[in-house]
């Protein structure tokens with residue numbers, strides 16, 4: 001989420017979510033921190049969405065909870081995806097549909113929209129003109145010269161804006177470390193065709209539920225080889241319905257059928273397109289791998305994982321591949337066939353952009369620090385003054401004044417965790433507790449003690465979960481606990497919480513010395 005400010009007015013570009021990693025157990029999604037805009041909500045002129053990926057639109061339902069009438073601006077498909085999502089949150093947004101080539105003012109911001117291609121159709125870059133200068137934000141993009149829909153990244157407009165003078169260029173950095181050029185989506189056709197031609201059983205394809213062009217290639221191959229297709233997984237069914245209805249997905253008559261209608265067909269006339277390409281435990285493919293799905297993968301079937309392998313998901317994905325092969329399926333994936341190309345511009349394409357646009361200042365966006373650094377280095381190689389490349393982190397404030405961009409401050413911008421029905425209730429501290437519970441277990445110690453002397457009335461009760469469970473293991477903790485209680489009474493400590501903390505420390509030292517473990521320890525002190 002990027003916020004532009006001019007004359008006290010605000011324009012938001014994208015509002016996405018992050019997905020939790022292994023060190024964030026139990027978290028559903030992670031939102032941007034709205035703290036800074038929360039007391040400026042009435043000054044927001046619009047939120048512009050560059051494309052329909054979750055990491056760019058997923059936070060919008062939560063933003064609109066803060067102020068429901070913020071105009072939501074985007075292309076036709078992007079708006080259709082966000083509207084479907086908002087419907088699940090029972091929110092009806094105020095939308096403004098825009099298309100490439102269009103120029104429209106939102107309050108203080110004169111916006112021009114430019115076609116870019118990416119791993120979802122209908123992506124837009126946005127050029128923002130204010131009295132402070134011209135800012136060009138690419139959103140996520142690549143420069144596929146032969147895209148399936150013929151909609152190339154509009155370099156002519158990039159060049160025209162460059163002639164006018166781009167004061168600040170915000171540019172996608174995701175693939176800045178990858179040398180050369182991202183190959184065309186169409187180059188996957190042979191590998192996909194081979195799968196459909198050679199598989200004796202069913203073909204089961206997993207992909208992102210928004211990758212309309214990848215799925216189009218799968219549908220085309222299925223059609224050519226006489227297979228019927230069913231979509232599996234809620235988001236896949238929903239998004240493909242939208243894409244088809246709006247004309248982004250071309251489906252030959254009778255090709256797509258309901259899952260239940262596949263039963264009457266022989267295996268070699270069946271194809272399934274499902275979610276779960278990242279090994280997500282609740283998605284269709286993982287459930288098939290775990291035999292927790294009506295579809296039983298078997299000998300003769302081929303599973304085609306037509307997607308990237310997002311760092312952090314490797315273990316989950318390989319677990320799914322292992323299980324699927326155990327059931328006898330042939331699994332074709334990025335590692336053994338050419339079934340995926342990236343949706344982001346590689347270093348070569350980025351260099352072209354810098355040379356075409358010749359921006360006055362560059363701010364690499366999207367990606368981790370190393371990607372931003374690599375992108376800045378490409379801009380410097382193309383002749384941009386190193387002092388005019390701004391590498392910003394979440395929360396950085398960048399001023400554009402007199403044609404010069406620089407970091408001038410920070411605003412709060414932590415991660416906000418959505419956990420079940422709560423937003424922001426889970427903190428880093430709660431996640432630390434969860435990790436401790438997962439890795440070390442929990443030990444509850446109930447002590448009945450005389451408040452005056454601190455003397456234990458009886459042996460404490462030790463209740464352990466996920467930690468040593470043999471009662472014998474705890475015998476030698478009692479003297480340490482008694483010493484802590486005696487010390488507390490001698491020092492005249494009467495506050496129960498303080499006494500419990502002393503007991504917790506004593507037990508923690510004991511657990512570490514005796515077991516080399518650090519369980520979560522919950523002391524409970526009861527007056528004798």
Ligand SMILES: [Zn+2]
Nearest residue numbers: 051053118140
């Ligand atoms: Zn994207």
